[in-house]
Amino acid sequence: MxxxxxxxxxxxxxxxxxxxxxxxxxxxxxxxxxxxxANVVFPGSTEGTITNEDGRFYLETxxxxxxxxxTFVGFxxxxxxxxxxxxxxxxxxxxxxxxxxxxxxxYSGKQPKKNNPAVEILKKIWANKRxxxxxxxxxxxxxxxxxVEFDLNTIDSALINxxxxxxxxxxxxxxxxxxxxxKTYLPIFINEASSKVYGDNTLNLKKEELLxxxxxxxxxxxxxxxxxxxxxxxxxxYDNYLKFFDKSFVSPLSTTGVSTYNYVLADSAxxxxxxxxxxxxxxxxxxxxxxKGDFWVNDTTWAITDIxxxxxxxxxxxxxxxxYIEQEFKVESDTTFLITRDYFLSDFAIxxxxxxxxxxxxxxxxxxxxxxxxPLKEDFYKKRLQEYDESIxxxxxxxxxxxxxxxxxxxxxxxxxxxxxxxxxxxxxxxYDIGSxxxxxxxxxxxxxxxxxxxxxAFGFNDVEGLRLRMGARTYFxxxxxxxxxxFTAYGFKDQKxxxxxxxxxxxxKKSRLIVSGGYRKDIEQTGASxxxxxxxxxxxxxxxxxxTVGSNDRLTSLELGNFAIEAEPIKNLILRxxxxxxxxxxxxxxxxxxxxxxxxxxxxKPDVKQTDFILSAIYEPGKRTSGYGVERLTSNEWFxxxxxxxxxxxxxxxxxxxDYEKLQFSYRQPWxxxxxxxxxxxxxxxKTFGTVPLGLLSVIPGNQxxxxxxxxxxxxxxxxxxxxxxxxxxxxHNFGGRLFSRIPLLKKLNLREIIGLRGAWGEISDENxxxxxxxxxxxxxxxxxxxxxxxxxxxxxxxxxxxxxFRGNYLDLPDARKFGVTGALEFSF
Numbered sequence: 103m104x105x106x107x108x109x110x111x112x113x114x115x116x117x118x119x120x121x122x123x124x125x126x127x128x129x130x131x132x133x134x135x136x137x138x139x140a141n142v143v144f145p146g147s148t149e150g151t152i153t154n155e156d157g158r159f160y161l162e163t164x165x166x167x168x169x170x171x172x173t174f175v176g177f178x179x180x181x182x183x184x185x186x187x188x189x190x191x192x193x194x195x196x197x198x199x200x201x202x203x204x205x206x207x208x209y210s211g212k213q214p215k216k217n218n219p220a221v222e223i224l225k226k227i228w229a230n231k232r233x234x235x236x237x238x239x240x241x242x243x244x245x246x247x248x249x250v251e252f253d254l255n256t257i258d259s260a261l262i263n264x265x266x267x268x269x270x271x272x273x274x275x276x277x278x279x280x281x282x283x284x285k286t287y288l289p290i291f292i293n294e295a296s297s298k299v300y301g302d303n304t305l306n307l308k309k310e311e312l313l314x315x316x317x318x319x320x321x322x323x324x325x326x327x328x329x330x331x332x333x334x335x336x337x338x339x340y341d342n343y344l345k346f347f348d349k350s351f352v353s354p355l356s357t358t359g360v361s362t363y364n365y366v367l368a369d370s371a372x373x374x375x376x377x378x379x380x381x382x383x384x385x386x387x388x389x390x391x392x393x394k395g396d397f398w399v400n401d402t403t404w405a406i407t408d409i410x411x412x413x414x415x416x417x418x419x420x421x422x423x424x425x426y427i428e429q430e431f432k433v434e435s436d437t438t439f440l441i442t443r444d445y446f447l448s449d450f451a452i453x454x455x456x457x458x459x460x461x462x463x464x465x466x467x468x469x470x471x472x473x474x475x476x477p478l479k480e481d482f483y484k485k486r487l488q489e490y491d492e493s494i495x496x497x498x499x500x501x502x503x504x505x506x507x508x509x510x511x512x513x514x515x516x517x518x519x520x521x522x523x524x525x526x527x528x529x530x531x532x533x534y535d536i537g538s539x540x541x542x543x544x545x546x547x548x549x550x551x552x553x554x555x556x557x558x559x560a561f562g563f564n565d566v567e568g569l570r571l572r573m574g575a576r577t578y579f580x581x582x583x584x585x586x587x588x589x590f591t592a593y594g595f596k597d598q599k600x601x602x603x604x605x606x607x608x609x610x611x612k613k614s615r616l617i618v619s620g621g622y623r624k625d626i627e628q629t630g631a632s633x634x635x636x637x638x639x640x641x642x643x644x645x646x647x648x649x650x651t652v653g654s655n656d657r658l659t660s661l662e663l664g665n666f667a668i669e670a671e672p673i674k675n676l677i678l679r680x681x682x683x684x685x686x687x688x689x690x691x692x693x694x695x696x697x698x699x700x701x702x703x704x705x706x707x708k709p710d711v712k713q714t715d716f717i718l719s720a721i722y723e724p725g726k727r728t729s730g731y732g733v734e735r736l737t738s739n740e741w742f743x744x745x746x747x748x749x750x751x752x753x754x755x756x757x758x759x760x761x762d763y764e765k766l767q768f769s770y771r772q773p774w775x776x777x778x779x780x781x782x783x784x785x786x787x788x789x790k791t792f793g794t795v796p797l798g799l800l801s802v803i804p805g806n807q808x809x810x811x812x813x814x815x816x817x818x819x820x821x822x823x824x825x826x827x828x829x830x831x832x833x834x835x836h837n838f839g840g841r842l843f844s845r846i847p848l849l850k851k852l853n854l855r856e857i858i859g860l861r862g863a864w865g866e867i868s869d870e871n872x873x874x875x876x877x878x879x880x881x882x883x884x885x886x887x888x889x890x891x892x893x894x895x896x897x898x899x900x901x902x903x904x905x906x907x908x909f910r911g912n913y914l915d916l917p918d919a920r921k922f923g924v925t926g927a928l929e930f931s932f
Contacts, residue, residue, distance in 0.1 A: 123162060123187050124187065125161050129153050130195050130196070132196075136158075144163065144167040144171070174368075177199060215361075223379055223381060240474075241304075241476055243473040243474075250464070251292045251462075251464045253290065253462040254290060292318050293316070295316075297313060300482070307484075339354075339411075342357055347448075350776075351392065354383045383396065389417065395409070406439070407439065418898070421450055427444075428444075429445075444468075553576050554574075566691050568595045570593070572590055574589060574591075574640075586733050587604070589602070607733050615670060619669075630805070633767070633789060634746070634787075659690055660687070663684070667680065667682075679721075682715070682716055695878055698796035711761075712759060716751045717748060717750045748768075749767075752799070761795050781836070784832070789828070790827065795827070803863045803865060816861055819891075830864050831861075833859075833860075836857065840853060854898055858893065860892050863888060905925075905926050908924070
């Protein structure tokens with residue numbers, strides 16, 4: 103993967119910006135207490151903001167203003183004269199009114215749910231939300247222009263003078279100051295996209311046709327473009343939950359909002375010639391995925407005209423210090439309000455401290471030229487984009503002059519020139535190489551069009567090989583390569599043997615994505631770590647190469663695998679595949695056996711298996727999105743189901759094959775977003791083998807003797823503890839996302855996340871397969887009662903660590919049964 107976004111974390115510099123009026127400071131009451139959620143505006147304009155929980159605010163504009171007005175319900179409004187265009191660290195004190203307004207009852211802290219005028223307005227918004235916007239039309243079309251920019255912020259003078267920037271001083275010419283946070287920043291990446299969007303509410307179908315895409319420095323890199331699109335996906339503010347950064351935030355307009363937010367009716371005025379009410383909202387509890395801010399709502403249609411949302415700083419989200427959202431709507435008719443502008447700012451940082459350094463991600467989306475009730479055929483929406491069109495990513499200036507719905511600022515225009523120059527600097531190239539290796543796991547050897555790696559597979563350890571070293575490489579000309587070769591070699595210092603593998607694949611037809619592939623591998627592997635037999639000739643599971651295990655890790659197999667496959671994608675996200683596989687299996691350890699009897703009297707046995715199989719499989723992943731159009735594509739989202747169906751036919755005597763048998767397998771994996779309750783992942787799997795086969799061809803319930811948590815395995819099972827030819831398993835896991843811990847005073851500040859899991863397996867083994875067993879291993883299947891485990895986990899420890907406490911539910915009387923264990927995993931998530 104050529105992921106260049108790692109470079110965005112390397113540069114930034116603060117200097118004085120170019121905006122005309124800038125103000126910042128804090129608002130207090132007469133006792134010196136900060137006033138949160140006070141309105142701060144430039145009088146006579148719609149430009150304003152609200153104070154945060156600490157009473158702080160920052161506001162800027164390109165226009166010139168000499169007065170600032172601060173208001174809050176129950177306090178006398180105050181206007182402050184601005185002596186300069188830039189006014190930081192203002193300290194503004196508001197005096198309480200002698201008499202409060204008759205129309206509004208003033209509260210502090212938690213607001214009541216009953217007899218609250220703001221809540222009564224909220225109920226009218228709920229009742230009318232389906233009558234506003236695109237949902238009231240059968241069909242719709244509109245033009246969409248999106249601009250995404252990344253800026254690096256909060257860099258002090260010590261870093262400015264750091265020698266890492268030697269030769270790159272020119273990047274500091276693009277500084278400006280954020281109108282939202284008041285921090286200086288360095289713009290370093292911008293991506294523009296122009297699209298035409300079509301939708302049909304009767305068919306429940308939507309299609310977005312990309313007309314042009316342009317970015318600074320990486321114009322045709324679809325990986326970056328896909329990353330940007332997934333990072334800032336669209337959302338509807340009327341939905342109960344707003345989903346971005348892999349999280350579900352409770353919308354301030356949610357029908358459950360009264361249990362999550364405090365609402366205050368703050369003001370009323372004419373907005374865009376419509377009488378509107380202003381409502382301030384803020385969270386009832388800290389540490390939850392909620393917002394603070396305010397919105398204006400029309401008093402006739404009960405549609406939102408303007409809304410701003412700022413994520414609560416105590417929210418349980420990683421790597422994001424601040425999120426700020428603005429949306430504006432226009433009146434299409436007396437009953438229709440349509441979104442015209444959507445602004446999204448996120449401040450990425452390792453820490454949430456005010457002075458911590460980070461990176462802004464800003465998305466501005468503009469909507470125009472709405473057309474309604476113009477039906478299009480269903481085939482139009484389902485027609486697939488056949489292949490990569492480079493012209494979309496190389497549009498000329500005339501195209502962008504026509505399609506941009508607002509002009510680029512001076513700083514945004516400068517990003518294009520700055521990065522083009524930066525790529526010629528040797529020091530920048532060196533930093534890029536380091537970042538690319540950390541992100542992709544491969545070192546890019548451009549001169550040979552090779553990627554060396556993956557570096558994370560370079561070291562391993564097991565009881566057979568001892569210390570294992572591995573080195574691999576793959577061809578890489580560009581992301582849309584129609585063919586790819588890959589290989590590796592490895593050496594075990596204990597068995598003193600070399601292992602190796604090579605594979606190749608070729609995209610023959612782009613329309614159907616017809617791909618042929620093949621390869622050969624000679625290696626050591628833990629074959630009982632998965633219920634589904636892999637045909638990936640370069641694959642290697644963690645069970646046979648982890649550095650630390652529980653108990654002995656000697657039940658390993660010497661594998662020789664040759665494979666040839668043909669696959670196609672006749673329907674989007676439906677892959678049909680046919681494999682021919684030739685395998686040779688034998689024990690790699692003197693303490694482990696794959697032996698089987700070859701005669702009915704059980705007097706003659708054989709230590710190895712030679713097997714020729716033909717495999718038909720189908721994988722369907724509806725909703726999956728990918729980037730690139732070459733033989734390999736990268737998945738750019740994760741919230742989609744995966745359905746697998748496989749049929750295997752083993753043919754005896756074909757190329758010295760030992761067994762005739764058939765196997766059917768099915769699996770269904772689905773991640774679910776459960777709104778404010780977190781995320782849930784479920785997997786069910788079933789399979790049956792018809793015929794008599796030895797251990798190497800049976801279905802082993804996958805144990806896990808690693809200290810790593812591996813989803814889909816049973817961490818309290820030893821390898822080869824349960825052996826079946828007919829099986830069914832289920833894996834359930836729910837991550838509450840900190841919802842429970844956030845209510846415990848001593849834990850809520852740690853932003854920990856609670857995870858529960860339940861796993862079960864049932865299976866049986868036939869008498870015929872029992873009779874040919876010569877391994878010395880007792881075939882035991884969980885047929886009388888399903889085997890099960892349960893677990894409790896704590897995630898987000900130091901933002902990267904997850905610990906699971908695993909309990910064995912039954913079969914506790916078996917030899918070497920592990921009743922309790924602890925596993926862990928590194929998780930980098932928002």
